Amino acid sequence: MVDVAVVGAGQTKYGNHPLGLKGMWAEAALAAFDSVDGDFSPTQIDEAFIGSIAFGGSQLGNTAALLTEHSAMDGVPVRRVENACASSGFAFRDAWMAIKSGQADVVVAGGIEKMNDLTPERKRFWLGVSGDTEWERLAGLTFPGTYALMARRHFHEYGSTHDDLVNISVKNHAHGALNPLAHIQKEVSFEKAAGGFMVADPLTLYDCCPTSDGASCVILAADHVVKKFTDTPVWVRGSGAASDRLALHDRPSITRLKATTEASKRAYQQSGFTQHNIDLAEVHDCFTIAELIATEDLGFAQRGEGGLFAREGRGRLNQGDVTINSSGGLKSKGHPLGATGTGQVVEVFKQLRSQVSNGRQVRDAETALTHNVGGSGATCAVHVFGRERE
Amino acid sequence: MTGGADVWKGYLLAWEDDFTLVQSPFTCEGIRVFGADSDHTTLAIAAMQHRLSIGPAIDLISLPDGVNEQIFNMATGVLVANDESYDGCEWDLMVGDDATVAMLKRNTDIELPLIDTHVEVDAEFHSALCNAWEKEMKEIHVSQGAYVSSAQYTEGAVARMTLSGQQFGDLVVWPPRQLNDEGQREDGRISLALRGVVSSWTKLSAAGAPSEFSLRAPLLGGITTVLLDLDDGPKGVFLMVDDEENDVSIGDSIDLVVRRIYAQEGMIRYGLRGRTV
Numbered sequence: 245m246v247d248v249a250v251v252g253a254g255q256t257k258y259g260n261h262p263l264g265l266k267g268m269w270a271e272a273a274l275a276a277f278d279s280v281d282g283d284f285s286p287t288q289i290d291e292a293f294i295g296s297i298a299f300g301g302s303q304l305g306n307t308a309a310l311l312t313e314h315s316a317m318d319g320v321p322v323r324r325v326e327n328a329c330a331s332s333g334f335a336f337r338d339a340w341m342a343i344k345s346g347q348a349d350v351v352v353a354g355g356i357e358k359m360n361d362l363t364p365e366r367k368r369f370w371l372g373v374s375g376d377t378e379w380e381r382l383a384g385l386t387f388p389g390t391y392a393l394m395a396r397r398h399f400h401e402y403g404s405t406h407d408d409l410v411n412i413s414v415k416n417h418a419h420g421a422l423n424p425l426a427h428i429q430k431e432v433s434f435e436k437a438a439g440g441f442m443v444a445d446p447l448t449l450y451d452c453c454p455t456s457d458g459a460s461c462v463i464l465a466a467d468h469v470v471k472k473f474t475d476t477p478v479w480v481r482g483s484g485a486a487s488d489r490l491a492l493h494d495r496p497s498i499t500r501l502k503a504t505t506e507a508s509k510r511a512y513q514q515s516g517f518t519q520h521n522i523d524l525a526e527v528h529d530c531f532t533i534a535e536l537i538a539t540e541d542l543g544f545a546q547r548g549e550g551g552l553f554a555r556e557g558r559g560r561l562n563q564g565d566v567t568i569n570s571s572g573g574l575k576s577k578g579h580p581l582g583a584t585g586t587g588q589v590v591e592v593f594k595q596l597r598s599q600v601s602n603g604r605q606v607r608d609a610e611t612a613l614t615h616n617v618g619g620s621g622a623t624c625a626v627h628v629f630g631r632e633r634e
Numbered sequence: 635m636t637g638g639a640d641v642w643k644g645y646l647l648a649w650e651d652d653f654t655l656v657q658s659p660f661t662c663e664g665i666r667v668f669g670a671d672s673d674h675t676t677l678a679i680a681a682m683q684h685r686l687s688i689g690p691a692i693d694l695i696s697l698p699d700g701v702n703e704q705i706f707n708m709a710t711g712v713l714v715a716n717d718e719s720y721d722g723c724e725w726d727l728m729v730g731d732d733a734t735v736a737m738l739k740r741n742t743d744i745e746l747p748l749i750d751t752h753v754e755v756d757a758e759f760h761s762a763l764c765n766a767w768e769k770e771m772k773e774i775h776v777s778q779g780a781y782v783s784s785a786q787y788t789e790g791a792v793a794r795m796t797l798s799g800q801q802f803g804d805l806v807v808w809p810p811r812q813l814n815d816e817g818q819r820e821d822g823r824i825s826l827a828l829r830g831v832v833s834s835w836t837k838l839s840a841a842g843a844p845s846e847f848s849l850r851a852p853l854l855g856g857i858t859t860v861l862l863d864l865d866d867g868p869k870g871v872f873l874m875v876d877d878e879e880n881d882v883s884i885g886d887s888i889d890l891v892v893r894r895i896y897a898q899e900g901m902i903r904y905g906l907r908g909r910t911v
Contacts, residue, residue, distance in 0.1 A: 371778075379871065385838075385859055393836055394834070444837070445837040491871070
């Protein structure tokens with residue numbers, strides 16, 4: 245079966261972006277086109293998959309066609325992919341599958357979200373739009389609330405503490421401070437992060453990702469056309485995806501995400517790698533507790549030892565076995581919901597091609613993983629990448 | 635004759651064979667007032683739930699204006715009399731000008747007792763909460779983002795207010811789902827005990843709460859949500875009541891009572907909220 249590689253990737257800066265939907269998408273698409281080493285034209289694109297949740301309600305239908313129209317991809321078969329915050333992780337998987345199936349050679353996967361063009365009251369639109377609305381909403385839950393429930397239970401079962409979460413926040417801000425595309429490019433002290441405004445007890449402001457605008461775009465190619473575009477592709481070595489019950493109360497455990505363990509198991513198996521081979525991982529840290537649990541679910545830490553992993557700084561840039569969120573993660577780089585998954589791929593693409601500056605390059609990076617979660621864990625896409633094809 | 639006085643579902647209760655009196659425990663400037671998430675409907679439901687708990691069964695009751703007939707019926711299972719069935723009714727429910735309801739057996743001469751117990755609430759706080767509910771009831775107050783329509787709410791209201799669970803063989807499921815993991819329809823329904831143990835909890839600040847609560851959460855200092863392991867098996871998430879201390883811990887026992895959750899499009903959504911036992 246055909247192998248698939250990433251041959252181009254780009255994104256906007258995340259944060260309060262001055263442009264609207266069409267401008268942001270065009271900026272990300274151009275960045276991706278320009279990143280291709282060889283000659284590339286959008287006319288070579290066979291298919292496109294664009295992830296987003298809702299654009300704040302401003303363009304609910306036919307959004308993907310609107311975006312391709314404004315990025316020189318007019319006429320390309322395109323559709324919007326929606327799986328909450330994992331939308332573009334799944335768009336990437338769909339693009340990979342389109343090539344794997346033999347139906348396409350060059351495919352675009354991307355994502356976009358415009359979150360900050362709303363009034364303060366309207367901005368509440370984004371709180372908890374992807375949970376089990378009928379039951380969780382009437383219990384007052386938004387995503388800060390659901391992840392707070394997970395955090396408190398993890399503390400109870402395993403003895404992890406809020407200080408462990410603070411360490412994750414401090415680490416990701418330290419990484420993001422070096423990333424010119426990050427929403428929040430500044431370091432945060434342990435003391436400041438520990439004393440943040442309480443959002444959903446025990447999670448403070450410094451445990452929560454910001455509300456970001458952003459777009460990201462990735463170009464995938466079949467092995468027989470890769471050479472046209474680059475001599476240093478990033479190969480997609482494994483793709484895994486899974487889903488789980490939407491509501492926390494319908495899951496046997498809330499201190500692990502079954503969708504992550506299942507998706508990563510499949511991606512590892514397909515890639516031939518284990519967690520011990522991964523040099524860097526872009527992990528879905530919409531809340532710090534999400535990264536703590538992900539380090540366990542992805543196998544970087546033993547079950548119940550995610551807090552210890554964070555405390556010992558084992559995910560810090562070039563300081564442990566694996567660098568977790570070299571980009572700053574959702575916490576610092578930002579979380580423009582639909583754009584996050586392919587935004588993670590943009591970071592991995594640059595890291596594995598040794599194109600990262602500002603002292604943020606992961607040394608000797610050969611393999612990488614992206615982990616993109618929808619909502620509180622109902623959907624998850626995990627991808628494993630390598631510099632080598634086999 | 636049997637009877638007594640008690641605290642029931644967070645309310646003051648007095649009862650004998652031919653009446654049940656339920657009052658809010660709160661007063662404001664000498665008048666008995668509702669707590670933050672109560673109204674005549676929630677008091678009426680509590681009164682009927684007590685009467686049903688001591689038996690005998692009641693099939694029909696007349697309700698006054700001010701009590702939501704549909705919610706009362708869904709929460710208690712008792713039919714509400716209409717013009718045709720009114721004469722056959724043995725029980726009437728009356729509401730006071732204050733936060734009081736009384737269930738009275740028809741054609742009996744009853745002198746209701748006076749309940750002295752009360753907790754005085756701050757007048758400014760009480761007024762602010764009443765104003766918030768009033769605004770919330772207006773059509774112009776709409777939620778942002780995810781939204782539970784009145785039809786969707788009504789479809790699940792009985793299961794929501796009575797913990798009506800589904801049986802799939804020996805397995806009990808709540809909230810209800812269309813098919814179980816084997817693709818089968820439910821074998822029947824079972825009412826689960828309105829009690830559980832805290833598995834986890836959080837208190838959301840006004841900034842972290844859904845927009846449906848944006849008018850009241852700032853006044854209340856946030857809203858508290860618990861994940862419960864229900865005594866009969868399933869799990870569920872519930873708000874705690876707004877008018878009592880909510881310092882919960884994992885392992886605490888929680889009773890579930892019917893209260894107002896929020897209002898939208900002029901319709902109050904009622905549901906179960908937790909109270910520490």
